[in-house]
Amino acid sequence: MRRIHLAQVDSTNSYLRRRLAEEPELEEYTVVTATDQTAGRGQLGHRWDATAGQNLTMTLLLHPSDLMEEGGTLFDLNILTALAVREALLRELPPGAEVKVKWPNDLLVGGRKICGILIENSFSSSRLDASVVGIGVNVLQERFGEGYPTPPTSIAAEWRCAGGVPPSGDSWHDRLVYEILEALEAWRSRPVSRLRAEYHRCLFGRGEALCFARPSGETFYGMIEGVRADGRLLIRELPSGRRSLYAFREVSMLLTVSLDPAE
Known part of the structure; x- marks a missing residue:
């Protein structure tokens, strides 16, 4: 070294x-x-x-x-x-x-x-x-x-x-x-x-409800299900259950937002 x-x-x-x-x-x-x-x-x-x-x-x-x-x-x-x-x-x-x-x-x-x-x-x-x-x-x-x-x-x-x-x-x-x-x-x-x-x-938020934001500013609730080999994040949106893959820069976590997916 x-x-x-x-x-x-x-x-x-x-x-x-x-x-x-x-x-x-x-x-x-x-x-x-x-x-x-x-x-x-x-x-x-x-x-x-x-x-x-x-x-x-x-x-x-x-x-x-x-x-x-x-x-x-x-x-x-x-x-x-x-x-x-x-x-x-x-x-x-x-x-x-x-x-x-x-x-x-x-x-x-x-x-x-x-x-x-x-x-x-x-x-x-x-x-x-x-x-x-x-x-x-x-x-x-x-x-x-x-x-x-x-x-x-x-x-x-x-x-x-x-x-x-x-x-x-x-x-x-x-x-x-x-x-x-x-x-x-x-x-x-x-x-x-x-x-x-x-x-x-060790993945933070896996299996937990979190708030996410798209680059447009649109927010949504979802649950992390995993990460693909190419680094894309697999999120199951709540409450629809739709699964989507996101590359880095395509989504961000909003950890300062209170969570209530039912709202």
Whole structure:
């Protein structure tokens, strides 16, 4: 592993992409971390705000051709990353904490977002050449701004809610990085079928009534039944029972809306 730590950067993803353009032979598992990220990005260009020095902002380089050769899809890379980070978080959170994966690859604790993942792929012809995997984990920060589509939380906030002692100092930083990498390598060695099964087991909202929104702004109630190999979400609409498949950007969950499908 090659580790690059920066005091300040616009975005660890953007930095690693620039380095990769300059050094095409950059070794796999190169990891970029930053104390302060001034222009962090999430999915769909959403902002990722993090107080300097209080959260983990990291990006790692993968060459996941092995995953593709074993019958995997691009979405299986999302699954692999989400499961690895989930395993690392379970080691850091209070005992009994329930960590779920919100489709496609956010991580929630008690319905609150603790981690976001942004994967940017590079192709050579039609072959997946490299994946820049950005991971942002809320660690010490306990105060967040308004207007988040999913209420945020952090490792410290969860420890405080559980009546425990939140982490302090900076020893958590290196430990969390290595826990994520260790879990990533372990999950990467397992069959794609096992990754998919575990992802479904940990999938947030599966079998529960949720409120969804289409890009038009139209909202509807539905129940997640699963995720296809290509990453499309299967939702059974309520109360009609109609089943529909949605690709990313075609639907979003509204977790701040009170649920009453009978209305």
